Amino acid sequence: xxGALIRVPSSARRGEIIEIKTLISHVMESGYRRTEQGTVIPxxxxxxxxxxxxxxxxxxxxxxxxxxxxxxxxxxxxxxESGRIAFTWSGDNGYSATQSVEITVS
Amino acid sequence: xxxxxxxxxxxxxxxxxxxxxxxxxxxxxxxxxxIEALVGTATVNKGRVTLELAALVENxxxxxxxxxxxxxxxxxxxxxxxxxxxxxxPQPYVAVFHLGPRAGRASVSTRIRLADTQTVVAxxxxxDGSFWSGSADSVVTLAxxxxxx
Numbered sequence: 001x002x003g004a005l006i007r008v009p010s011s012a013r014r015g016e017i018i019e020i021k022t023l024i025s026h027v028m029e030s031g032y033r034r035t036e037q038g039t040v041i042p043x044x045x046x047x048x049x050x051x052x053x054x055x056x057x058x059x060x061x062x063x064x065x066x067x068x069x070x071x072x073x074x075x076x077x078x079x080x081e082s083g084r085i086a087f088t089w090s091g092d093n094g095y096s097a098t099q100s101v102e103i104t105v106s
Numbered sequence: 107x108x109x110x111x112x113x114x115x116x117x118x119x120x121x122x123x124x125x126x127x128x129x130x131x132x133x134x135x136x137x138x139x140x141i142e143a144l145v146g147t148a149t150v151n152k153g154r155v156t157l158e159l160a161a162l163v164e165n166x167x168x169x170x171x172x173x174x175x176x177x178x179x180x181x182x183x184x185x186x187x188x189x190x191x192x193x194x195x196p197q198p199y200v201a202v203f204h205l206g207p208r209a210g211r212a213s214v215s216t217r218i219r220l221a222d223t224q225t226v227v228a229x230x231x232x233x234d235g236s237f238w239s240g241s242a243d244s245v246v247t248l249a250x251x252x253x254x255x
Contacts, residue, residue, distance in 0.1 A: 017210035017211055021215075030196075030219070032196050053208070058205075058206070058208045058209070059203070059204065059205055059209065060203075060204040061201055061202065061203045061204070061216075062201065062202045062204075063200075063201045064197055064199050064200060064201060065195075065196070065197050065219070066192055066195050066197065066199075066200040066201070066218050066219045066220075067200065067201055067216060067217070067218060067219070068167060068168040068169070068216075068217040068218055068219050068250075069167070069168070071216070071217070072215070072216055072217045073203075073214070073215070073216050074214065074215040074216070075203070075205065075209060075213065075214050075215075076209050076210050076211045076213055077208055077209055077210060078208055078209070078210040080208070
């Protein structure tokens with residue numbers, strides 16, 4: 001559903017440290033802003049980001065209002081085996097989005 | 107004096123009507139409370155953590171932030187979490203990143219919001235339970251969070 005951009009090398013050598021870059025389209029409305037009429041715009045943010053490598057969690061972030069709109073998160077992992085790296089974002093109002101990429105490790 | 111009182115009174119009325127557009131900035135006390143909630147009575151050592159943050163930021167709505175921790179990231183000695191705080195944001199807790207030996211390097215990048223010119227603090231929790239902190243100052247010209255939609 002969501003517009004997520006993920007940059008992971010499609011292949012890597014075993015033991016190599018690879019960089020994973022993720023960006024997802026989301027307003028991250030802080031709940032501190034008001035409309036011109038003075039009413040508070042309700043908070044609508046992503047709260048959690050989880051990355052799993054062949055089903056094992058390798059990275060997790062709990063995020064708050066101070067993460068900019070369209071959250072960008074980049075981190076590293078060691079390429080251990082071929083398989084699937086999956087990403088899940090979840091947040092306010094029951095928001096949930098999952099995306100995954102394949103990686104070949106030789 | 108009278109006029110000053112009037113202005114102050116006007117400001118108070120405006121705020122009570124919800125016309126104030128600037129949220130009350132978090133005082134450094136909030137930052138200390140947030141950090142204390144994390145570390146408890148443990149000591150936070152300075153060092154081993156480097157923040158990459160522009161010294162001058164034009165737009166506080168999206169500020170690139172990189173955090174590197176000096177750690178071998180082995181099974182025996184690694185970073186388990188990186189907590190990020192911004193002292194003058196309405197909510198000083200920015201994010202926490204959980205990582206482990208499988209990260210290979212203790213290096214995380216993201217984009218944050220800064221509501222004011224301030225210091226950003228990162229606290230790393232090591233696998234031996236010790237806390238290490240680093241900080242960076244940033245001057246913000248256009249603050250985040252305050253503009254009406």
